[in-house]
Amino acid sequence: MTRHRRLTPFRIGGAVALAALLVAMTLSTRFVTPDELASIGPEKFDPAQTAEDLFAQANETIPDAATPLPELLTGLQKDVAKTADDLEASRPNDTTYLFPVRGTATVVATQDQAVEITVEGVPETTPLTFASGPATNGTVLRDAVGFKFGDASNQTTYQQVGDELKALVREQIDQGTGGKVAPGSKLAFTGIVSVTDTGMPQPAAKPVQIQPLTLEVAP
Template sequence: MTSSSSTESPAEAGPEPAPTAAPPRPAARRRTVATRPSAKVRAVQAAVVVVVLAAMGLATEWRDADAPATRAAAEQTFDPAEFGAETFPEIAPLIERNAVPLTELVPALEADPDAAGEKYGKREGSSPYSFPVTAEGTGGDLNGSLLSLVVEGLPADTQIWVQVGPAITGTSLRDATGTIKFGDFLNQVQYADAGTALNNEVRTKVLAGVQPNTLKGTKISVVGAFTFLTPEVVTLTPVKFEVTP
């Protein structure tokens, strides 16, 4: 009797499992080596720092902690009315002393404005020239605060106007003597207020009692100042105004 083997034949056995792949080995870490900048690079970096600090210094405006208080005090100490009352009696005689007849000045301005300005006028920087002048003529039409004055001996196309109020404008009195400078004031506002203050003195001291609507046809003598814009139009601000009945 033949006995059977208990072992299975190779054909009956199941497939062998596939070999397991070995896990990948971790990549070697790269070692970072800190390198110091070269001497040339360090020099450039230092130069950049110096330039930046210098620029910051140039752009920095150092102010005294007391500057605002000082400026405010200076602004408060300037009194336009006081300036006008004190200064007008000083500049009015200067204008009278240096006044040029309009019959002489207007032709000079028509011929060469710059030469006439240098000879007869005053100005601050590159502003227009202002002139002290005299004029005698006949009162004409009234146009607001301006009285026309007919002056013999002037070109026919020349218009002469005299400020008779109540509004007195411009800076002719301030500028015509050359004694009042922008640098005498704290700022542009004070400089403008100085001109207005002098004009106010004209209204109260020169034109007090003048009735502009009664001046047509009367003989008028004026000493004053004007700022040159064109020789065809002259607008006088008077420091002396006399009417001959």
């Protein structure tokens, strides 16, 4: 014999409540398009825009923080760590210091990846160059303004920020120099000097390369 369940008032009330809940959930649910869903998700990391922001920050802060190159080299040839502490140098890792510098240079010779220069107050025993062309390094500028690996979405985008900064620096230098740097010309500069801390003073004969931020023809 088939046994039929009776719909008690309790069961009827429960079914009605469940139905009302489902209706309420449906009415309160907003269905979004894929585009709307993407717009409310985590913001996508944009290396190009990040580089633009860092570049603007660098142009605003580095000239004010820059030390005259002769003064910096005098300090480094006495005590690297103390000079870094006194000048509040950036330190992207345990052995590297980054120093903002400024000055006016006279071009001696040009190469594909370097511009040989002299700077008044720096002895000729210290070879000086600007990085140029492929040797221009946007990662130095990236690190100097405090952008860290954890600020990017991954290793690839972290490197892309440096690449984008390199392009921006090269464009700015071309604008400041008219795209031509000839021996004998004078250039006002700001930039970054990267120094490895070996625990010893930097020898006077050690070559110094400046990663330029700005280069402009000086009178």
